[in-house]
Amino acid sequence: MAANTKTSRKVARYAVPVAVAGVAAATVAMVPAFANAGGPDLPKVTAQQLVEKIAASEVQQLSGTARISTDLGLPKIATGLLGGGGGVAGGSANPEDKVAQLANGTHTLRIAADGPDRQRLTFLDGKDEYSLIHNGDDVWGYDSKSNEVFHEKNPEAGKASGKDAGKEHKTGDRPAASPQQMAEEILKAAGTTTDVSVGDTAQVAGRDAYQLVLKPKQSGSTVGSVQIAVDAKTGVPLRVQLLSSQGGKPIVDAGFTKVDFAKPSADTFAFTPPKGAKLTEGTDGAAKGDKDNAFKALESFPGLEGLMGGPNGKGDLKVLGEGWATIARIDSGAGKSLKDLENDKNAPKEAKQFLDSLGDKVNGKFGEGRVLSTRLVNALITDDGKVYVGAVTKDALVKAADANK
Template identity: 80%
Template sequence: MAAKANISRRAARYAVPAAVFGVAAGAIAMVPAFANSGGPDLPAVTAQQLLEKVAASDVQQLSGSAKITTDLGLPKLATGLLGGGGGIAGGSAAPEDKVAQLANGTHTFRVAADGPDRQKLTFLDGKDEYSLVHNGDDVWGYDSKSNEAFHEKAGKDAAPGAGKGGKDHKSADRLAASPQEMAQEVLKAAGPTTDISVGDTARVAGRDAYQLVLKPKANGSTVGSVKIAVDAGNGVPLRVQLLSTEGGKPIVDAGFTKVDFAKPAADTFAFTPPKGVKVTEGGPEGHGKGEGRGLKGLESIPGLDALTGAADGKGEVKVLGEGWASIARIETGSQKGLKDLENDKDAPKEAKQFLDALGDKVSGKFGEGRVFKTRLVNALITDDGKVYVGAVTKDALVKAADAHK
């Protein structure tokens, strides 16, 4: 599978504002897709047999088109913080700007892969295109709208096994190459806290597929289930759907709309910057010379500064619980709380707007705070500067805060 591709591993970190989603955002950065109709008549299989089929799949080459639709129910202000200029090197060709946009709305792609050293993703939103190309030792990001490109070479001292010749592509790691990669990560993380079964069959991208259904065993998670459509012929995951405990349409629906498992043409992965394009060089020790954009205004919010970079991101993090119901407790060390911000007449407008966008006020043995709510990840920000965040319900956050105040 193209799951060995380097375009992927840490994409989730950039899919939503780090100040709110720190953990449990892994389900957001799944790459491309959608497609389904009818249920083909296929031989019965057990969940174990289907898991073995996925594990045995070794598809290295593919091309096609895909779509991802994400509906997190983000507040308008938070949606406005996604994407935009800045990125790793201050330019809009930087990969995480595009990854951030996957946290909201519908996006379409062309995708191609030829083993672990050659992948290409092309975003097709509107008339403009953004391409991320990994070809051997080179990674290119090109944005046609801004006429800018980002380039990065593999680091000579990268950890062994991190890419061709033991080299690592820091920027390529920020995008997922295919639904296979996401499905493998979900299955790897499932463990004993998950019930796994075989659901209805499906047609995805014109191919017959079984569906693995993963459900949390414990109560408290916002995730109702994860459905992974698996190609009945070669075991490649074709689609991933993340469903909410509250029902409604999927939180994330990602999968191929068209797929071909033949070897892509070699020139698919060739890239030369067009004449006049501004090129920003990245490097193994960092991501260009520019400053990251950060989250404008949020670094001024007491209790969130450690998560937005104002305190060098050194908040102490402790994971409570396990599996789907795990919660990250972040001790920011802030000397002020949300009430201080509420009463501060000189606080930045952006900070006030973010505070207003936060959800319900809550209280308990821990004291008082506010809950930032989405359909997937929720965060309790206490008045004394602690943050509890996870893919769990508001009640689960309050219970955790009471038990670990």
């Protein structure tokens, strides 16, 4: 990353990568069922009042423990490709490699924040720890198992001062995996395609909370609803639930199990590389694990370079629909079709394994293709090299492909 990259971009970069789902960070809200049976008796509020309460919250200092559980239903081969399934330890100290692992399984995190310039996120899975620390103009990643350190410096950070500084960074620089930031990203994306209401009250991390419920108005979305538990006193989102339109357990669960709104101690954000640790300095686009988009990940499979269009592919992108029914149509400019690869006796076995993992073959007016299915995002790759992807059902993708062939 370039030295003059803004801190807000730096922190956003370490959110769950778009490649995990393929689209829409707004749909990657997370959820745990930590509410006690029988919610607390709280004064009635409207949905508008609850949204305003979240927006008006001035809390920028907190610490606590959170749990994130994700069940996207990714094929095993895709889970490995996107960084999941390996626990938090090992590999490298690059933050993208570690935070990507939130796309799979259950993880426990320790979170601390003190304003726009200091946050710390520590993965607590297993005996080894991984910490991501933002302190002023420094961002550190430390993997205790491999004893590797990742570092990026940003001289632009902290230049804003006074009252405006806090407002400028208030949303973007909270811990990237915190329920607070996730909820705000969802609310920013909610528009005329969303029904917003107030659900039952709850208790989260020992605190009384209201629940804001967002439901897609449109048909065809894989998302049934998003439920955000909001602290009744502070307005801080404590928990977010992403529920599938097909029912079953939440697609993703994230929320505090413990939370304290006192100012964390200054040494919480201090970091000095341990003696003997391997240090990697981040550079623009060159850090290990950097993925501009899902195609770069797909191209890592031998034999798929031509299929995905390679470095000289067209990469034309068209957005179809809106809101929860948004579909991205990508013309990869591929030199090969899926059928070409399927029939190629000399194609590497890894490429064939990837095709097998994509799932069912489908056909329509657009021709033929294959669908990569998860509980949240589906992707249709047509034989002529086009990709339709969105948090929508397979039927919705086929309809879009037929209408835009």
